[in-house]
Amino acid sequence: MLRRRRWIPWLRRLPLKEANSEEREKPKLKLYSYWMSSCAWRVRIALNLKGLDYEYKTVNLLKGDHFSDEFQKLNPLGYVPVLVDEDIVTADSFAIIMYLEEKYPQHSLLPQNLQKRAINYQAANIVASNIQPFQNLAVAKYIEEKLGSDERLSWVQHHIKKGFAALEKLLAEHTGKYATGDEVALADLFLAPQIAGAVKRFNINMAEFPLLEKLNGAYSELPAFQSAEPGKQPDAPDNTKS
Numbered sequence: 001m002l003r004r005r006r007w008i009p010w011l012r013r014l015p016l017k018e019a020n021s022e023e024r025e026k027p028k029l030k031l032y033s034y035w036m037s038s039c040a041w042r043v044r045i046a047l048n049l050k051g052l053d054y055e056y057k058t059v060n061l062l063k064g065d066h067f068s069d070e071f072q073k074l075n076p077l078g079y080v081p082v083l084v085d086e087d088i089v090t091a092d093s094f095a096i097i098m099y100l101e102e103k104y105p106q107h108s109l110l111p112q113n114l115q116k117r118a119i120n121y122q123a124a125n126i127v128a129s130n131i132q133p134f135q136n137l138a139v140a141k142y143i144e145e146k147l148g149s150d151e152r153l154s155w156v157q158h159h160i161k162k163g164f165a166a167l168e169k170l171l172a173e174h175t176g177k178y179a180t181g182d183e184v185a186l187a188d189l190f191l192a193p194q195i196a197g198a199v200k201r202f203n204i205n206m207a208e209f210p211l212l213e214k215l216n217g218a219y220s221e222l223p224a225f226q227s228a229e230p231g232k233q234p235d236a237p238d239n240t241k242s
């Protein structure tokens with residue numbers, strides 16, 4: 001005779017319990033980063049703001065780790081940063097931050113106001129598309145080889161100043177304590193590393209860019225920004241540790 005299974009109410013709770021323990025065992029996020037990389041720095045700020053723990057994987061750009069087959073499987077362009085979240089691999093800081101924003105919506109980086117949101121996209125992309133690519137290691141090295149080291153510096157400075165001048169105008173009517181108001185948003189994650197790098201690495205006089213200089217002061221007081229700084233990273237040389 002076929003015996004009908006008795007419904008045992010507590011069994012219903014089992015899958016939920018399993019899901020919770022799986023959740024706890026989830027591998028941490030992995031960030032492929034290099035201490036000096038301004039692009040990885042943007043993502044480190046996003047991870048900190050969202051309170052996400054991650055494993056730091058060093059890709060030493062000066063030793064050429066980014067040319068290895070292993071790394072190029074993660075990003076065929078061979079650039080840091082790359083984020084691995086279980087089986088999802090994302091390269092490019094903008095793409096990674098948008099991915100984090102969707103998957104981990106806590107501490108949103110996108111203002112509700114559409115105008116502010118659009119300004120955030122624009123300002124972030126001025127840094128990501130119209131400034132940083134001109135100072136990128138590979139490009140700067142190429143300019144130096146072709147034209148010499150003086151030209152390398154003036155090339156980079158020219159593009160930083162052009163971008164900064166545009167940002168000063170763009171943000172003038174939107175800025176508050178941070179780029180587009182009194183909340184930290186997407187643009188700030190791109191501006192902080194770019195301004196700090198301009199001052200420390202490329203000798204830019206920020207007196208020409210008072211709005212950006214003021215923002216830089218505000219960023220330097222935020223713990224999420226501080227712990228993303230190059231000198232705080234595990235692969236930073238001892239003499240740069242802060």
Ligand SMILES: N[C@@H](CCC(=O)N[C@@H](CS)C(=O)NCC(=O)O)C(=O)O
Nearest residue numbers: 037038039079080081092093137138
């Ligand atoms: N658009 C990319 C750019 C990535 C990029 O240029 N990364 C730099 C470090 S900031 C890099 O890996 N450079 C290696 C090279 O130039 O060979 C992003 O935002 O992630």
